[in-house]
Amino acid sequence: MQETVLKQEFNFSDQDFWNISRMVTNHSGIELPENKKSLVYSRLVRRIRTLNLQDFGAYYNLVQDGLDQGDDAEFLKLIHAITTNVTHLFREYHHFEHLEKTLLEMMTNQKRITIWSCAASIGAEPWSIAMVVDNCLKKRPNCEVKVIASDIDTEVLSKAQEGVYDVNPEVVEGNPYLKKYLNLLNTDSDAHKPLHHNLYVIAPALRKHVEFKTINLLHNWQKKLPQPIHFVFCRNVIIYFSRKTQQQLFEKVSSVMQSGGYLYLGHSESLMGVSDDYENLKKTIYKKK
Numbered sequence: 001m002q003e004t005v006l007k008q009e010f011n012f013s014d015q016d017f018w019n020i021s022r023m024v025t026n027h028s029g030i031e032l033p034e035n036k037k038s039l040v041y042s043r044l045v046r047r048i049r050t051l052n053l054q055d056f057g058a059y060y061n062l063v064q065d066g067l068d069q070g071d072d073a074e075f076l077k078l079i080h081a082i083t084t085n086v087t088h089l090f091r092e093y094h095h096f097e098h099l100e101k102t103l104l105e106m107m108t109n110q111k112r113i114t115i116w117s118c119a120a121s122i123g124a125e126p127w128s129i130a131m132v133v134d135n136c137l138k139k140r141p142n143c144e145v146k147v148i149a150s151d152i153d154t155e156v157l158s159k160a161q162e163g164v165y166d167v168n169p170e171v172v173e174g175n176p177y178l179k180k181y182l183n184l185l186n187t188d189s190d191a192h193k194p195l196h197h198n199l200y201v202i203a204p205a206l207r208k209h210v211e212f213k214t215i216n217l218l219h220n221w222q223k224k225l226p227q228p229i230h231f232v233f234c235r236n237v238i239i240y241f242s243r244k245t246q247q248q249l250f251e252k253v254s255s256v257m258q259s260g261g262y263l264y265l266g267h268s269e270s271l272m273g274v275s276d277d278y279e280n281l282k283k284t285i286y287k288k289k
């Protein structure tokens with residue numbers, strides 16, 4: 001096969017690409033096939049400039065040396081640069097309707113319930129869950145419900161903890177949860193500027209429900225979580241993993257889940273050929289057998 005060295009600001013040989021691709025897959029599960037070469041270039045070029053490195057080969061060596069010495073700081077920056085963190089509040093609304101209905105049912109005979117958002121990104125998913133939880137707890141005040149929000153990427157998790165989102169006011173108006181649990185942000189420093197009409201912060205009452213953790217789904221994370229887990233939101237992350245990595249992940253997920261608990265996947269994800277431990281209730285909604 002002919003070597004394609006991209007004629008750009010920095011040298012990026014096929015060897016450099018495959019070294020980075022293999023390192024990313026080995027440490028995060030994310031697959032980077034050949035057609036991602038230009039994406040990897042465009043997403044990492046800024047790191048190479050910032051770190052004043054000569055080329056992609058030098059960047060690979062720096063990240064790999066860090067990992068070899070148990071320091072994953074630059075690797076996490078690399079992951080942050082190449083992963084897609086796209087998310088929004090109440091993405092796939094039907095999952096949250098299903099959560100509300102089944103959570104209320106479960107709360108009648110279960111006093112402690114744990115919900116895990118395992119690829120939480122900037123937090124839109126766990127805060128949406130927390131809104132549903134807060135509402136359900138008003139109807140069943142004797143229960144305790146904990147939401148655990150985790151991600152491999154520490155940068156997105158700190159944004160998640162801020163809980164600030166840019167939302168169209170019409171969307172807020174049209175969603176009773178958002179109307180109730182989002183507050184328009186107007187800080188003192190904004191006093192003389194036009195209002196950021198679209199910037200909202202989550203209501204303080206939600207903060208007590210959510211706990212944030214850094215978890216790499218590829219690792220053995222089971223001991224980091226309370227068990228059993230009753231609901232798992234694993235949405236729009238396994239799409240980046242190989243079938244084998246998905247199988248290994250759901251073996252672990254299944255082992256920590258309560259029988260009768262629910263699992264939600266992203267719109268283009270499925271457990272077909274991945275795990276037999278779940279009953280498929282509807283597209284992307286599964287029940288642990």
Ligand SMILES: C[S@@+](CC[C@H](N)C(=O)[O-])C[C@H]1O[C@@H](n2cnc3c(N)ncnc32)[C@H](O)[C@@H]1O
Pocket residue numbers: 027028029030083084085086087088091118119120121122125150151152153156215216217218234235236237266
């Ligand atoms: C597209 S976002 C999904 C956000 C949210 N679940 C949703 O569906 O709206 C994918 C997230 O998966 C995270 N991710 C990728 N590989 C991961 C891994 N090995 N362990 C944990 N999180 C990972 C990324 O950091 C990113 O925040």
